Amino acid sequence: MGALIWKFGSILDSPDVADNPFAAMFSTILISPSAGLYLGLIGGITVAGTLGFLAVRLLLTVHNLKPFYVSQGISCTLGILLAFFVGPYHTSTNENAPEKDAGASWVFPGAKKAADRAANQAKWKKTHNVSDTQWDEMIANFQARKHPESVSTTDWWEEAKDNTPDQLNKLYPPLQPHEWYRAEWAGGYSRSRELDRNVSFGDQPHTYQLTLKVRVRTEAEIPIKELHGNMVFIKDTKIIYEAKVAEKPDVSFTDSCLVWLKIDPYDDNNEKHRTLRYAKDNKLTPVFTVSKVVLADGTEKTFE
Numbered sequence: 001m002g003a004l005i006w007k008f009g010s011i012l013d014s015p016d017v018a019d020n021p022f023a024a025m026f027s028t029i030l031i032s033p034s035a036g037l038y039l040g041l042i043g044g045i046t047v048a049g050t051l052g053f054l055a056v057r058l059l060l061t062v063h064n065l066k067p068f069y070v071s072q073g074i075s076c077t078l079g080i081l082l083a084f085f086v087g088p089y090h091t092s093t094n095e096n097a098p099e100k101d102a103g104a105s106w107v108f109p110g111a112k113k114a115a116d117r118a119a120n121q122a123k124w125k126k127t128h129n130v131s132d133t134q135w136d137e138m139i140a141n142f143q144a145r146k147h148p149e150s151v152s153t154t155d156w157w158e159e160a161k162d163n164t165p166d167q168l169n170k171l172y173p174p175l176q177p178h179e180w181y182r183a184e185w186a187g188g189y190s191r192s193r194e195l196d197r198n199v200s201f202g203d204q205p206h207t208y209q210l211t212l213k214v215r216v217r218t219e220a221e222i223p224i225k226e227l228h229g230n231m232v233f234i235k236d237t238k239i240i241y242e243a244k245v246a247e248k249p250d251v252s253f254t255d256s257c258l259v260w261l262k263i264d265p266y267d268d269n270n271e272k273h274r275t276l277r278y279a280k281d282n283k284l285t286p287v288f289t290v291s292k293v294v295l296a297d298g299t300e301k302t303f304e
Contacts, residue, residue: 128165145172178303183288185281186213192281209264210277214286216257223252226294234285240272252296
């Protein structure tokens with residue numbers, strides 16, 4: 001036990017964790033002492049238990065346990081004092097020691113990097129007089145122009161930090177109204193395509209239906225209650241399947257709409273049906289062309 005206390009003291013004395021108590025706690029938890037230390041602890045506990053048992057047995061014969069309690073208290077006190085005075089008690093002040101990185105005191109390695117990025121973004125927005133709304137619109141334009149490639153706000157910042165807003169608008173121009181309406185696989189925790197067995201009665205043959213789950217992006221922050229258009233699925237520049245879309249949910253939606261297209265009955269002998277079922281999401285591309293939307297206030301918008 002004294003060895004573990006001494007080890008803990010030496011960790012706190014290390015310049016790498018002197019300014020970071022959390023790192024000290026984590027590193028202490030992750031200590032992996034040698035086998036000799038474990039054997040020593042087990043042996044010490046065994047010897048102490050044996051001697052304690054013998055001492056109690058002997059003292060019971062004289063009906064007096066006070067010497068035993070006194071000896072245990074003295075032993076415990078001596079052990080704590082030994083660990084306290086023998087273990088390290090100060091931090092090294094070697095002037096020749098290398099200067100510690102300013103980010104070493106952060107609990108998580110990426111925390112300082114994320115904080116620096118946020119500070120640089122705030123500075124960039126202030127320098128170029130970009131509002132939060134404009135900032136979000138430029139990110140949306142960037143992600144839409146990169147579609148179907150998946151990009152994050154970090155990818156956006158890597159391109160934005162060395163450019164001005166005008167340069168970014170030339171590289172990734174704002175979307176026209178009809179360009180907001182684009183299709184992508186629903187993703188998330190559910191599968192993009194599912195095959196279900198239909199209920200049959202009597203001697204009727206079993207049939208199946210294939211459900212294609214697609215998310216259609218719409219104009220940002222505009223409530224819509226009806227969405228009309230045409231959906232096609234393309235693989236290797238060939239149209240595999242085409243269907244009309246007419247979504248009329250009970251309540252209006254904004255930003256996106258989940259569209260479920262059903263192929264019923266599904267025919268496993270049909271090559272196109274098999275392609276729709278088995279092709280990977282990055283090989284089978286849904287493409288949506290909007291024709292009309294009805295806004296929540298009843299206004300109709302048509303697209304050429």
